[in-house]
Amino acid sequence: MHSLRLLLGATIVASMPFAAPALAQQEDHSSLTIGLGAAVVPTYEGxxxxxxxxxxxxxxKVKDRSFWTRGPALYVDMLTDTxxxxxxxxxxxxxxxxxxxSSRKAINDPQVEALGKRDFAIEVGGFAGFGKTGVVTSAYDNLSARVAVTKDVAGAHESIIVTPQxxxxxxxxxxxxxxxxxxADYVGKRFGRYYFDIDPAGxxxxxxxxxxRAxxxxxxxxxxxxxxxxxxxSGDIRRGWALFGVVGYSRLxxxxxxxxxxxxxxxxNQWIGALGVGYTF
Structure with a gap:
């Protein structure tokens, strides 16, 4: 049985998943959950x-190979549980x-807006980890750990980001x-320089x-x-419609x-929250 990935954290928006529980994946080798929600997030990080x-x-999941989105990121697990x-x-x-x-209008702070907008980054890399089902409360609870490593390839911050979860x-x-x-997020020097440092012109x-210093x-x-x-x-979390909610706290x-x-x-201190609805086929 493939582990449930709650995937809480990594970026502010990415901290809010709408995930089908592992119970839904126990019997099926293929499944699909589509979710749509509204997220309350800081206007910029910080x-x-x-x-x-x-x-x-x-x-x-397609033939026991899983994929999922985490905010604006897509993960694909190439391994199967055997x-x-x-x-x-x-x-x-x-x-x-x-x-x-990346948008001046979205920043909502005149001083930070005056520093100018930043280019959007495309972060590409990989992840590795493990999960164990049937740990504490039942045969269906799940504990998992992983590390993702990505690098901006679009010429924005051009840095590496390491995210243990x-x-x-x-x-x-x-x-x-x-x-x-x-x-947690571990970032390279260029990330801090790009998003947090202020030069004399700024x-x-x-x-x-x-x-x-950043x-x-x-x-x-x-x-x-x-x-x-x-x-x-619908009475069964494994199928049909379901409501999901997330609350999260990040500290820089x-x-x-x-x-x-x-x-x-x-x-x-950064607070986030989201509510949404999803449908599992």
Whole structure:
């Protein structure tokens, strides 16, 4: 049985999945869940203002090979579960986009807006991990861990991002489930320089002080904790319509949190939330 991936964290929008529970995948070698929701997210990473965005989600399985979206990223697991003991190894490619501060109108802060917009990034790489079904509460709960490594190939921040993740899921009944997730982001020097440093020209335009510490070296940019849940509208979470919700908290760390973009114009404490509906075939 393939593990449920709650996939809570990694980017602000990416922290809000609409996932079909592992119970739905126990009997089927192929399945598809389509979800659509509304997400309340910071206007940029480090902002203390929020906006509402549509959040489409997709996950499925074709002959025991799974794929899923995580915000604007697509993951494809090329391995299949073969041991029959509840263990699942994961390995495959991931490709995603980052739109942070790519539109001046969406920033909603005059000082940060004055620093200019950023190009959107295309982040390509891979992930590896494992999951175990039947851990604590029942034969269907799932604990999984993975690491994703991507690099911007579009010429925006041009940096590597390493994202370790741990998730736990348990069904409460055939109608509902809950899940917890923890993740962190480790970024290269160019990422900090691109999104968090302020050069003299930017300082003059924005009124924020010059800042050049975020791009000094690679480091952990943030940690994220999330809680997700789902409830079936059709009486069985494995099929038909279901409601999903997610709430998440991220805290920016160290020299990234010390950037005036965060410490003066925004906040190191980042809250997210989403509600949506999904249908599992």
């Amino acid at each position: 902002s203390d203002e929020h906006r509402v965005l549509p959040l489409p989600q997709l996950r499925g 041991d029959g003991e509840g263990w699942d190894l994961e390995l495959g490619p991931v490709v995603g986009a980052r739109f942070d501060r 741990i998730e736990y899921f348990t069904p409460l009944s055939t109608k509902s489930f809950v899940g917890l997730g923890l993740s 300082a003059a335009a924005s009124g924020l002080p010059v800042y050049d 791009g000094d070296k690679a480091g952990f940019r943030r940690v994220t904790a999330s809680l997700a849940g789902g409830y079936s509208l 760390l160290g020299r990234y949190a010390d950037s005036p973009i965060v410490s003066i114009a925004g906040s190191r």
